[in-house]
Amino acid sequence: MDEKRIRVGLVGFGTVGTGVARLICEEGDAIAEKTGVRLELACVVDVDTTTPRPVRLPDGVLTNDIHRLLADESITVGVELVGGTGVARTIQLDMLGAGKDVVTANKALLAEHGAELYRVARRRSRCIAFEASCAGGIPIIAAIRTGLAANNIRAMYGIVNGTCNYILSSMSAKDEEFAAALAQAQQRGFAEADPTLDITGGDSAHKLAILASMAFGYEISLDDIFVRGIDGIAKEDIRYGREMGYCLKLLAIGLKNEQGKVSLRVHPSFIAADCSLARVDGSFNAISIFGSAVGETLYYGRGAGMMPTASAVVADILDVALGNSRTTFEHLRLKPREEVVPLIEDINDSVSRFYIRVMAQDVPGVVACYGRILGDHQISISGALQHEGRGPDNTVPVVITTHRTQERNMAAALAELARSELFAGQPVCIRIEDIPEDRDV
Amino acid sequence: MDEKRIRVGLVGFGTVGTGVARLICEEGDAIAEKTGVRLELACVVDVDTTTPRPVRLPDGVLTNDIHRLLADESITVGVELVGGTGVARTIQLDMLGAGKDVVTANKALLAEHGAELYRVARRRSRCIAFEASCAGGIPIIAAIRTGLAANNIRAMYGIVNGTCNYILSSMSAKDEEFAAALAQAQQRGFAEADPTLDITGGDSAHKLAILASMAFGYEISLDDIFVRGIDGIAKEDIRYGREMGYCLKLLAIGLKNEQGKVSLRVHPSFIAADCSLARVDGSFNAISIFGSAVGETLYYGRGAGMMPTASAVVADILDVALGNSRTTFEHLRLKPREEVVPLIEDINDSVSRFYIRVMAQDVPGVVACYGRILGDHQISISGALQHEGRGPDNTVPVVITTHRTQERNMAAALAELARSELFAGQPVCIRIEDIPEDRDV
Numbered sequence: 001m002d003e004k005r006i007r008v009g010l011v012g013f014g015t016v017g018t019g020v021a022r023l024i025c026e027e028g029d030a031i032a033e034k035t036g037v038r039l040e041l042a043c044v045v046d047v048d049t050t051t052p053r054p055v056r057l058p059d060g061v062l063t064n065d066i067h068r069l070l071a072d073e074s075i076t077v078g079v080e081l082v083g084g085t086g087v088a089r090t091i092q093l094d095m096l097g098a099g100k101d102v103v104t105a106n107k108a109l110l111a112e113h114g115a116e117l118y119r120v121a122r123r124r125s126r127c128i129a130f131e132a133s134c135a136g137g138i139p140i141i142a143a144i145r146t147g148l149a150a151n152n153i154r155a156m157y158g159i160v161n162g163t164c165n166y167i168l169s170s171m172s173a174k175d176e177e178f179a180a181a182l183a184q185a186q187q188r189g190f191a192e193a194d195p196t197l198d199i200t201g202g203d204s205a206h207k208l209a210i211l212a213s214m215a216f217g218y219e220i221s222l223d224d225i226f227v228r229g230i231d232g233i234a235k236e237d238i239r240y241g242r243e244m245g246y247c248l249k250l251l252a253i254g255l256k257n258e259q260g261k262v263s264l265r266v267h268p269s270f271i272a273a274d275c276s277l278a279r280v281d282g283s284f285n286a287i288s289i290f291g292s293a294v295g296e297t298l299y300y301g302r303g304a305g306m307m308p309t310a311s312a313v314v315a316d317i318l319d320v321a322l323g324n325s326r327t328t329f330e331h332l333r334l335k336p337r338e339e340v341v342p343l344i345e346d347i348n349d350s351v352s353r354f355y356i357r358v359m360a361q362d363v364p365g366v367v368a369c370y371g372r373i374l375g376d377h378q379i380s381i382s383g384a385l386q387h388e389g390r391g392p393d394n395t396v397p398v399v400i401t402t403h404r405t406q407e408r409n410m411a412a413a414l415a416e417l418a419r420s421e422l423f424a425g426q427p428v429c430i431r432i433e434d435i436p437e438d439r440d441v
Numbered sequence: 442m443d444e445k446r447i448r449v450g451l452v453g454f455g456t457v458g459t460g461v462a463r464l465i466c467e468e469g470d471a472i473a474e475k476t477g478v479r480l481e482l483a484c485v486v487d488v489d490t491t492t493p494r495p496v497r498l499p500d501g502v503l504t505n506d507i508h509r510l511l512a513d514e515s516i517t518v519g520v521e522l523v524g525g526t527g528v529a530r531t532i533q534l535d536m537l538g539a540g541k542d543v544v545t546a547n548k549a550l551l552a553e554h555g556a557e558l559y560r561v562a563r564r565r566s567r568c569i570a571f572e573a574s575c576a577g578g579i580p581i582i583a584a585i586r587t588g589l590a591a592n593n594i595r596a597m598y599g600i601v602n603g604t605c606n607y608i609l610s611s612m613s614a615k616d617e618e619f620a621a622a623l624a625q626a627q628q629r630g631f632a633e634a635d636p637t638l639d640i641t642g643g644d645s646a647h648k649l650a651i652l653a654s655m656a657f658g659y660e661i662s663l664d665d666i667f668v669r670g671i672d673g674i675a676k677e678d679i680r681y682g683r684e685m686g687y688c689l690k691l692l693a694i695g696l697k698n699e700q701g702k703v704s705l706r707v708h709p710s711f712i713a714a715d716c717s718l719a720r721v722d723g724s725f726n727a728i729s730i731f732g733s734a735v736g737e738t739l740y741y742g743r744g745a746g747m748m749p750t751a752s753a754v755v756a757d758i759l760d761v762a763l764g765n766s767r768t769t770f771e772h773l774r775l776k777p778r779e780e781v782v783p784l785i786e787d788i789n790d791s792v793s794r795f796y797i798r799v800m801a802q803d804v805p806g807v808v809a810c811y812g813r814i815l816g817d818h819q820i821s822i823s824g825a826l827q828h829e830g831r832g833p834d835n836t837v838p839v840v841i842t843t844h845r846t847q848e849r850n851m852a853a854a855l856a857e858l859a860r861s862e863l864f865a866g867q868p869v870c871i872r873i874e875d876i877p878e879d880r881d882v
Contacts, residue, residue, distance in 0.1 A: 004772075023734060025590050034658045035590055036772040131588070137735035139588025146765075147580025149476055150755035162586040165882065185475050190881065217475045276741070279720065293464060293752035294578035294742060300717070301738035302879070309733035314591035322772060324587075330446075331477040331763060350500070351665040438743070440607065440723040441633065 005038045006321040007274070009069035009100070012081030013046035013053060013062070016105055016132070019078060019310030020053045031314070035320045039314070043069045066091065070098040077256055077320050079313060080104045085112050091349055092117055096126050101236045101326065103316040105132035105309055106337060108197075111206035115219045115337065119328075127329035129316035133159055134207045137283045137308030139315065140302040144214045144289065145328060153215040157435055158206040162283035162303045163198040163249040166190040167284065168268075169281045172248065173239050178231065181232050190283050200229035201266040202249065207376040208252035208266055215254060216262055217333055218340045226347040228267035237428055240399045246270035246355070247278035251433060254426075263345040269433040270355050277435065296438035320432045343435030348408040352431035353382070356402070358417055359395040360386075369422045370400065377413040379405045401432060443490040446479045450510035450541070452532055453522030454487035454494060454503070457546055457573070460751030461520060463496045478762045480755070486509045507532065510541040519752060520762050521545040526553050533558055537567050542767065544757040546750055549638075552647035555712075556660045556778065559770075567741040568770035570757035575648045576601055576726045578749030579742040580756065584811070585655045585730065586769060592732030594656040597695045598876055603724035603744045604639040606673050606692040607631040610722045613679050613689065619672065622803035631724050640689065641670035641708040649693035653705055656695060656730070658774055659781040661705065667788040669692040669708035678798060678869055681840045685794070687826055688710035688719035692874060710874040711796050718876065729876065789849040794823065794873035797843070798856055800836040800865040801827075808867035810863045811841065818854040820846045836865050842873060 008024065010017055024033075024041045032038040044057060045066045068323070069075055078095035080102060082088045088109050096101050101119065104110070112129055121128050131141045131280075135158070144153070163185060170181040182199070185191035197203045201350050205227045213220040230250050238248050251269040256262050261427050271278050276298055280286040285303030302308040319325040360366040374381060384397040402410075410429065415425045449465065451458055464872050465482045466471075473479040485498060486507045510516055519536035520544060523529045531552050536543050543562065545551070551558070553570055562569045572582045576599070587592070600606050603624060611622040623640070628633035646666045654661040671691050679689050692710040697703050717739055721727040726744030731737050743749040760766040776784075781799045801807040815822060826840040843851075850872065858868045 016796060017733070027591065027593065027733075030593055031591060034774055036774055053659070069864065107526055137732070138738055139584050139587075142588055143580045146760060147583055147756050148578075148752065149759050150468065150472060150752050152468065152471055164511060190882075279717070286879075291752065292468075293460070293748040293755075295749060297579055297740070299738070299741035302736050306738060307734040309735070311589065311591050314734075315588050318590050319587060321769045322765075324763075327763045327765055333475055333477055438726075440629075 001034055001036045002416055003032055003293055005040060005043040005319060007075045007079060007227065008077045008079060008317055009043040009044045009045070009072065009075040010041065010079045011069065011084065013044050013067060015306045016052045016309045016313065017044070017046070017057050017081045019306035020081070020313045021057060023310050025055060025057065026219065029199065031318070035318055035436060037286045037318050040315060042072060042075045044071055059217060060154070062092055070094055075100060077101050079317065080106060080297070083108070085109045089113055092118060096120050096124050097128065097216045099124070101126050102128045102321045102343050103313055103320060104128065104130050105202070105313060107133040108207040109120060111209040111222055112212065121329065127320065129320050129325040129327040130210065131316045132257040132309050132312035135163055135287060136301065136303040136305065137311040138285060138299045138303070139289070139312070140211065140287050140299050141214060143299060144211065145149050148291050148294060148297070149288065151293045153289060153291050154256050155290040156215055157277060157433065158208070158211065158252040158287040159251060159277060159280050159285055159404055160287065160303060161204045161254050162202070162285060163191045163195060166283045167282065168230060168248055168250065170231070171212045171235050172242070175235055175239060178233055195341070199231045201227040204250060204252045204266045204410070207338060208254060208264060212254040212264055213334055216256065218333055218343065219337045220264065220340065221337065224344045225264040225266060230268050233268055234235070236397065237430060240385055241270045241355060243294065244274065244401060245273050246384060246432065247273045248430070249277060253301070259343070260343060262343055263350050265347070265350070267431055268382065269431050271433050271435055275379070275435050275437060290436065290438070326381045348419045350407045353404050353405050354402045354410050355430045355432055355436060356400045358398050359391060361424065362394055362396055363422065366422050369420060370398070370417065373416045377409040379409055379413055381382065393424060444473055444477055444479045445457050445762060446481060447518060447522060447758070448481045448483040448516045449518045449758055450484040450486070450513065450516040451522065452486045452510065453524065454485050454489070455522065456747045457488070457750045457754065458485070458522045459494045460747035461522065462498060464751050464757055466496060466798045467602070472759070476759055478621040478759050480731050480758060483513060483516045486510055505555060511535055511548045513759060516541060518542050518544060518758055520758065522548060524577065526547070526550045530554055534561060537565050539562050540565070540567065542567050542761045542880065543569045544754055544761060545569065545571050546754060548644070548647040548651060552650040553652065555675065560816060562770065568682060568761065568767040570761050571768040572825070573750050573753035575651050576728060577742065577744040577746065577752045578726070578727060578752040579740045579744070580620045580753070581652065581728050581740050582655060584740060585652065588728065589711060589732050589738070591733045594730060594788055596731040597652060597656055597698050598718060598874065599649070599652065599693040600690055601693050601726055601727040601744060602639055602645045602691060602720050602727065603726060604632045604636060605645070606721065607724045609671060609689055609691065612674070612676050613683070616676055616680065618676050619674055625745065637809060640672045642668040645691060645693045645707045649705060649707055651727070653695040653703070654775055657697065657703055658776055659784065660775045660778045661781065662778065665785045666705045672711050674709055675869070677838065678871060679824055681798065682711045682796060683714065685842060686714050687873065688714045689871070694874065698786070701784060702786045703784055704791050706788070706791070710872050712874050712876055716876050716878060731877065731879070735839065772830060790845070791848045792845050794845050795840070795843045795851050796871040796873055797841045798869040799839050800832060801839045802863050802865065803831065803835055803837055804863065807839065807863050809858060810861060811839065814857045815854055816855060818850040820850055820854055834865060
């Protein structure tokens with residue numbers, strides 16, 4: 001069979017764009033030999049055409065004029081690697097409008113405007129492929145959409161932000177404060193100069209919106225997701241959690257309960273120190289998915305970086321070239337927003353276990369007090385930890401873990417603890433996720 | 442967009458066949474809602490039409506006459522779940538001959554006759570989809586072929602036989618002999634009544650032949666694979682290995698060296714006790730793949746069983762229904778056998794580290810003796826373990842680990858150790874695999 005030739009136009013010549021150009025220019029022969037598809041980099045568009053990048057483009061390929069890409073009918077695949085939700089949206093719409101299929105790594109844009117962009121693509125019989133938007137080089141979107149298509153997906157737990165995982169791993173391994181761990185992550189290139197989107201959980205929420213919409217078949221809005229970041233985490237809580245058998249991770253969680261309601265959450269989570277996700281260290285990503293037929297499957301790898309993300313972008317370009325992306329995209333069914341809203345669980349109704357730390361005055365009656373407050377709100381204590389000795393301002397840290405309870409009960413109990421004179425300041429509250437272990441029976 | 446209807450014919454109504462029938466009959470609505478593809482179970486063929494199975498088929502679907510399936514032109518997908526390499530081959534050829542695409546979980550058949558079957562399918566413009574042939578419900582074939590298509594795959598290490606992993610996990614956790622662990626695995630349904638194909642490594646070799654041919658783009662024959670099973674493993678060696686920081690796994694290994702030569706091996710392997718694959722317990726499977734762009738990715742899940750395997754079969758049926766399997770299959774390039782033979786590394790040339798146990802007479806000169814023998818063969822010792830006390834027949838176990846050396850050097854040294862009067866019987870020799878760890882730098 002003859003080789004298929006595909007001309008690709010790339011917009012955004014930053015880190016990932018450079019990686020994509022490198023794969024196409026340097027590995028093109030090997031890729032063609034293995035897949036029968038010959039990729040041609042027809043055009044690379046960026047406002048900055050002068051800064052040297054570690055790849056040698058063919059002459060005349062680099063331009064700052066996107067119209068060259070849009071107007072060239074021989075370019076059938078447009079790759080948007082600009083990022084953000086402003087100009088990137090226009091670029092994708094223009095590429096679709098010019099009859100090109102779109103490949104992108106832009107999770108923010110898809111999380112915010114995915115439904116609109118998918119509709120436009122469909123109307124024009126084009127597709128948007130976005131494997132690179134979640135978990136970098138791990139082929140997780142394909143696994144969910146195709147590999148697990150026969151499954152009713154019941155739960156997913158993901159470590160999908162390498163920056164946060166790097167910071168939490170450092171805090172844990174070196175008993176380091178958040179600020180120090182962040183500074184070191186920035187220095188070593190694992191956190192951006194402005195890390196806000198990562199550490200507040202926003203980036204994980206973007207990825208959860210995309211992954212959960214594929215897994216559950218819903219149009220999911222960012223508003224449906226409860227989000228807490230890691231910026232307030234104290235190293236003491238990581239240490240106390242470890243003493244109680246837990247490891248702290250920022251998890252992106254999608255859970256379908258027995259009534260079909262879906263809980264979508266991103267927050268710091270204590271998980272059993274011996275479970276698979278607890279062993280994912282540093283900047284790596286991993287996603288554990290529970291399907292009705294398959295049980296647990298887990299996917300692990302690098303979630304970011306030049307070449308891992310480029311690997312996913314080029315895989316998508318090849319899949320688009322073969323026509324498979326378009327077919328998969330055409331057959332993607334997402335329940336429209338109006339139908340989805342009642343299916344999303346209110347965070348106040350959500351049930352989980354909790355870790356609480358209060359700074360107790362060193363006086364009689366403390367245990368009775370928190371025992372009464374929690375009991376009054378129907379919260380049952382599963383463990384407690386109080387080391388002998390004094391803390392700051394003559395207070396001592398008391399750590400309590402609870403059995404499963406509704407978020408609203410916990411919120412009320414926390415408010416009452418905060419008001420009590422026996423405890424100083426606001427209590428610390430971190431959710432405990434009991435990830436089911438799929439084991440031999 | 443309208444629902445696409447696909448009529449499926451199934452041959453082989455055993456465990457996996459029953460699982461596939463259950464997914465199609467019981468989850469058909471959910472699958473159609475999510476994918477836009479409506480699966481119809483047109484026909485289930487088995488010689489045994491009377492034994493009750495835990496699924497209710499529509500009336501008239503079950504038959505012992507395969508010609509009903511072959512002659513029905515409305516059936517476009519034929520699923521072969523008979524297993525084995527005899528009648529199954531005929532069935533697949535007949536289905537292709539009748540113009541049907543084929544979906545199968547039959548690793549033995551593909552490992553032995555894959556090249557022939559692929560050629561027939563291609564000649565008839567049909568495809569063979571075989572996600573279920575390796576690692577059950579883990580979508581590993583798609584990950585290699587599509588997700589990692591932009592990568593030069595440098596290495597794969599797989600735990601791909603759940604029976605062996607279950608047995609080795611039990612031996613390790615309970616300090617149990619092989620025979621006892623096997624008997625218990627059989628009792629609990631994790632090993633067949635005749636476990637030969639599993640414990641000799643044959644089943645892992647079948648899967649490696651398929652996975653490595655996808656990863657490296659070669660037609661691979663079983664003859665290219667060096668195979669050793671776990672049937673001779675003594676619990677002492679698992680224990681000594683653990684003392685030295687290792688965990689014993691049956692690994693399927695595909696490695697490409699810098700000259701482009703590929704080493705294909707299935708054998709018991711000591712791996713670092715803290716690496717990802719060491720933590721894969723019981724009947725689970727996991728495959729770690731190192732790609733030039735993506736770095737390490739790892740895939741974990743159930744490798745066998747009714748519903749996990751059925752999950753992969755139905756995923757393949759859906760992919761065939763969408764037409765994607767056929768496109769992927771058409772573009773699959775495998776280097777023909779003649780070109781491949783010189784690329785496969787001879788086992789005697791292969792280089793690895795080794796664990797050796799000799800039963801030494803308790804007399805002076807033992808250390809000098811093994812030191813001299815290993816040194817004479819250019820083998821450098823990396824560790825040694827000799828507990829005080831006596832073993833059987835007044836001998837003591839001496840455990841030695843080596844640095845990297847060629848297989849032929851080790852074979853010569855082992856022969857000399859066996860001949861020496863200072864050591865009783867044959868030395869035990871187990872390969873040590875230093876799986877690279879992809880870490881943050």
